[in-house]
Amino acid sequence: MTRTLLIGTRASALASTQTGMVRDALVDNGATADLHFVHTPGDASQKAQTPVSRIGVGVFTETLRNALAAGECDVAVHSFKDLPTAPDPRFIAVVPPRVDPREVLVSHGNLTLRELPTGAKIGTGAPRRVSQIRAVRPDVECISIRGNIDTRMGRAGDGMTST
Known part of the structure; x- marks a missing residue:
């Protein structure tokens, strides 16, 4: 029986869509994989509209990194722009090909x-x-x-x- 890889992600529509693309690529290459949703303190502060400058750097990624380190998930996916710039020897960062890197303005x-x-x-x-x-x-x-x-x-x- 094939082991299912658990892919840690936030539950937002964007995060789960991006993670779903990674899952699909893994499945296309013969793996069995499912999304594993991790609730972060950043999600709670987002609902309260607390400014990022007041909650600190890494509030979205730290919980995912801890879940990965604890074995709660096998892989974690998050937007690269939010990852810490200092290397973390516990993990190997993999960056899939980008689609369109431009920012979007809705007006x-x-x-x-x-x-x-x-x-x-x-x-x-x-x-x-x-x-x-x-x-x-x-x-x-x-x-x-x-x-x-x-x-x-x-x-x-x-x-x-x-x-």
């Missing part, structure tokens, strides 16, 4: 970042994105926003542009 009227009016409000929870936006458009207001893709799209419908 009313499909305006680009440069086309947004002065004072436009842009919602993002990522300090890196705030820095990138301010470098190009110091005249817009960056507002802390957290949530999955559906939440962010909904907030854009409330009059806020979202990244």
